[in-house]
Amino acid sequence: MERLRADPTTRALVLHRGRLAVVGQEAPRAALLPAAPLLSDTGRGDGLWMFLGESDGGAHLAFVLPDGDDVAPPAGADAWLGLRDVTQGQAGALAAGDPDVVLTHGLSVEAVALAGWHGTHRQCGRCGGPTAVVQAGWARHCPADARETYPRTDPAVIMAVVDDADRLLLGHAATWPEGRFSTLAGFVEAGEALEDTVRREVAEESGVLVGTAPGDVVYRGSQAWPFPASLMLGFRARAVTTAVHTDDEEVTDARWFTRAELAAATASGEVGLPGRHSIARALIEEWYGEELPGS
Template identity: 45%
Template sequence: MSDVPGFAHQQMAADPHDRAALRRTDDAWLEERWADPDSRVLVVSGTRIRPVEGKVEWVSPSEAPDGLRVLLGEWQGRAWFAVVADAGLSRGGEGWLPLRGLLPALADDALAYAPLVFHALGLAEWLFVTRFCPRCAGALEPRRAGHELVCSQCGKPQFPRTDPAVIMVVTSGEPGSDDERCLLGRQAIWPEGRFSTLAGFCEPGETLEDAVRREVLEETGVHVGRVDYFGNQPWPLPASLMVGFVARAETTAIEVDREELEDARWFTRAEMREQAEAGSLVLPGGVSISRSLIEHWYGGPLPGQW
């Protein structure tokens, strides 16, 4: 199964920027573009951004504070950068938000900027947690416009990491029938009524399909057979790639693990629509692949979201 156009998680990546990887070591080009007042810069304090009037703010290079310059790439005829400043900058003022808090600011008109923001904050998160060389504990120095760290003692390079995670809508019953159901779960820390698709990280040496089967079994006791690819979404919270699947259940008895999940339930389409309209079932937000998976199974948009 391939990505289906029109889902919100795809709209966030509909017009990606050219990452200009070959320019990351071109110092003359980097300086030229930094001197261009048309270039745009996203200011990141540690791992946080401060939106202005509910929108992500891009400034000119001359307005940017001191910090590590990170080349994001080229888009719409401009160069785009991030400046990763000291985390103390955000401690001195209000309104600085991590990526999860920024998601509402990436809706509507700002949706096109999402790939740039995800790129910037994904690198900022990696830079924030990668402080010392894992081989010798030496100091790390940035290279390649913020996309590589090199140990000052042993010379070992470090590169940004992305953790693959699976996210899946699990179905049972005759596909497309009134009796077909999908499986959703909820964590204990979530507000009452909030449910979502199941998800989990891929373990070493494991295929993505087997990760789907293992996670569903561990969290709900449901055995899964066929697993079909749906799509994927970068999710730097802090460093994940969400790989979506549609999974077919071979059993339906639920036994939640009480560690990852507090509850898990099967929903028919009628039950899902009725409870979503009543507000007793609150589904994931429209920008997430979780929402896309649910609405793909349901067959159309649903009311309400986180």
């Protein structure tokens, strides 16, 4: 890491309290800044350095400034922004876009996920003692019991539920703005297989039963979702019942849409869909067959 930090071709993302140093106003992107001057520019020698990867142009690192008071963005950056507010690249299940945007966004997701994990794993989970960063930011070591811990990811499922009339089930969560509808989703519980999570979450949130035959739950793609540590695993699921009873706590409305109904509802603004770069949108548009209106 010391060698890479000093190498003039090495670039680094800078993070503070979960936000990224960004450049650009219209389409802000994480700033990839020369790594060597960052220590003196920021005056924060006690920050955390992490190795993100290498490409033809050189190594990519992340530099996480200690929490604490507000600090100005480093020289070469314009502002601090959360990951949800930077220009999205598409990855995983989603079609690729501009390679530079995809690379920068991929590094941003990686850095935010890793920084978030360090922020909540300073103590050993076994003995409670302090842990030290090792393996270029990819593990923490407890000297008391010679144990290493690694960044963890919490799997969550998200599913396009389709009935035998080829209608799509979308739900409205209690916390969302009025008219917003999306695919159902939920966390995988301990000891649970993904297909069982799909069936349980759909039943809990909508009352609809998903089939148990081979092919009734099919994996479609994934999206890293480091808020703080999720991986969204996308599925197509076949419903074997259609009666809807929402739980009225997490999900307050759930409806079946034909393609014509969803097209009309999104065109009129009655229904708002999740953002264009989300796996939820990709699952909905895969069922629909093409892009739907709305950003």
